[in-house]
Amino acid sequence: MKLSIIKFVALFSVVSVARTAEAQIPSSEYAARRTALAQKLQNGILVALGTGEPEEDFLSFFQNSQFNYLTGFNEPNAALVMVIKDGAISGTPMLFVQPSDPGREVWTGHRLGLAGVKTTLGFDGRNIATLKHVVDSLAAGGGATTLFTVGNFNREPPLSRDDQTVATLIGGNAGLTVKQANADVLTLRRVKTAAELDFIRRAVNITVGAQRDAMRMIEPGMNEFEVQSLIEYDFRRNGADRPSFSTIVGSGPNSTTLHYNADDRFIDQNDVIVMDIGASYRGYAADVTRTVPASGKFSPIQRDIYTAVRAAQAAGEQAGKVNGAGREMSDAANASLDQSLSRLGLIEQPGATYDCDPGSARQCAQRSLYYMHSLGHGIGLDVHDPGASSSNGTLVPGSAFTIEPGVYVRSNLLEIIPNTPKNQAMISKIRPAVQKYANIGVRIEDDYIVTPTGIEWISRAPREIDEVEAMMKEKWTGPSPRDASTVEAYRSTGRRVP
Numbered sequence: 473m474k475l476s477i478i479k480f481v482a483l484f485s486v487v488s489v490a491r492t493a494e495a496q497i498p499s500s501e502y503a504a505r506r507t508a509l510a511q512k513l514q515n516g517i518l519v520a521l522g523t524g525e526p527e528e529d530f531l532s533f534f535q536n537s538q539f540n541y542l543t544g545f546n547e548p549n550a551a552l553v554m555v556i557k558d559g560a561i562s563g564t565p566m567l568f569v570q571p572s573d574p575g576r577e578v579w580t581g582h583r584l585g586l587a588g589v590k591t592t593l594g595f596d597g598r599n600i601a602t603l604k605h606v607v608d609s610l611a612a613g614g615g616a617t618t619l620f621t622v623g624n625f626n627r628e629p630p631l632s633r634d635d636q637t638v639a640t641l642i643g644g645n646a647g648l649t650v651k652q653a654n655a656d657v658l659t660l661r662r663v664k665t666a667a668e669l670d671f672i673r674r675a676v677n678i679t680v681g682a683q684r685d686a687m688r689m690i691e692p693g694m695n696e697f698e699v700q701s702l703i704e705y706d707f708r709r710n711g712a713d714r715p716s717f718s719t720i721v722g723s724g725p726n727s728t729t730l731h732y733n734a735d736d737r738f739i740d741q742n743d744v745i746v747m748d749i750g751a752s753y754r755g756y757a758a759d760v761t762r763t764v765p766a767s768g769k770f771s772p773i774q775r776d777i778y779t780a781v782r783a784a785q786a787a788g789e790q791a792g793k794v795n796g797a798g799r800e801m802s803d804a805a806n807a808s809l810d811q812s813l814s815r816l817g818l819i820e821q822p823g824a825t826y827d828c829d830p831g832s833a834r835q836c837a838q839r840s841l842y843y844m845h846s847l848g849h850g851i852g853l854d855v856h857d858p859g860a861s862s863s864n865g866t867l868v869p870g871s872a873f874t875i876e877p878g879v880y881v882r883s884n885l886l887e888i889i890p891n892t893p894k895n896q897a898m899i900s901k902i903r904p905a906v907q908k909y910a911n912i913g914v915r916i917e918d919d920y921i922v923t924p925t926g927i928e929w930i931s932r933a934p935r936e937i938d939e940v941e942a943m944m945k946e947k948w949t950g951p952s953p954r955d956a957s958t959v960e961a962y963r964s965t966g967r968r969v970p
């Protein structure tokens with residue numbers, strides 16, 4: 473079913489309603505971000521492109537993170553233009569937007585329009601239809617030779633929508649050189665402000681609540697989708713915009729697939745279930761994983777793997793220091809995992825390697841047969857956000873990141889390893905353990921922020937074995953009651969802009 477959009481302009485009188493939209497983050501903070509960007513770019517014209525209208529009807533619009541970071545503006549088909557001279561913004565930044573159109577707004581919702589952009593966000597509001605014309609005159613009049621661009625660009629064909637827009641903008645402006653400024657914006661996004669950290673904390677708290685509810689509800693015979701739906705219900709009713717990535721509820725063999733998200737298998741009594749989930753709150757992402765036994769009690773073999781992963785996570789946590797190297801956390805987690813995997817017979821010994829290509833040219837850690845991702849990543853506007861993490865960078869205050877070791881024993885592991893003499897020798901030793909632990913996948917993922925005085929664990933869902941089992945024993949009486957403080961927090965941070 474598709475509705476066609478009909479213009480109703482003639483039927484509706486134009487009434488301008490005063491709006492009291494507050495920015496979720498103060499306008500002054502957005503202005504400071506633009507000032508910092510101007511300082512990096514020094515001289516030129518900056519054009520940052522917002523996300524277009526979704527091509528299919530009925531899909532929700534979400535502004536891209538780069539444009540959101542610079543403007544806080546949440547309507548489609550917008551562009552930010554600012555002239556930068558000697559590291560400072562010259563004049564008022566211009567925000568090119570879709571003009572008010574009451575007939576169209578009947579279908580797609582309220583637009584701030586040119587005047588609203590000025591009063592609400594402090595930009596010089598312009599009609600998006602005039603973008604090319606204005607860039608032409610800036611290029612001709614101001615003597616700028618560089619057009620800095622922020623948007624979604626492909627390095628090679630097919631050209632993206634934003635590539636095409638930039639091609640149009642430089643058409644006829646032979647003196648203008650295009651330079652992408654995406655990396656400069658990403659650099660600014662590495663360190664989060666207090667307001668950003670507050671939203672990350674809320675996203676994480678909502679996600680922790682969903683983990684607790686899921687632990688209470690799970691029982692064998694349920695489908696993964698029943699668990700997924702409870703989690704996403706908890707997200708939205710507590711004010712989350714949406715899941716910050718596809719909800720992963722993977723039971724049994726699915727627990728060993730890293731990005732499994734079909735979420736449609738019936739859960740067996742002997743399964744573990746990986747729940748890798750995150751709410752997005754006012755644009756900011758959480759990312760928290762728990763792994764639980766369907767039976768409510770970890771079996772001895774499930775306990776073996778779980779204990780190994782939890783020990784690696786604890787080792788990573790302990791190695792983290794304010795202003796230290798993220799890499800040290802990874803190294804500590806790897807060393808811990810090597811000890812555990814060796815003890816369980818899953819690798820030959822700590823530090824052991826295998827031939828990871830058939831020509832035996834490349835050696836990989838045997839650990840990576842079971843743990844093939846990095847220890848963590850930054851979180852922020854994107855679930856994989858720029859910034860220091862437990863894998864790399866320097867853990868400066870304002871960093872927000874995950875620590876998420878895992879061990880995944882795939883049942884066909886030994887069949888997909890290159891067939892070389894060295895690997896055959898390894899396989900003969902590890903085969904019994906691989907068969908013993910087949911189809912057990914465990915990931916434990918928590919979120920942290922770096923303050924001036926320490927690294928704070930902010931995702932306090934049950935995670936020790938006894939805590940998880942105790943939570944699963946709680947009698948399930950339905951979703952957690954409505955949390956008035958969460959709803960109030962949503963109200964007090966203002967509605968999204970617009």
Ligand SMILES: [Mn+2]
Nearest residue numbers: 759874876917
């Ligand atoms: Mn993650």
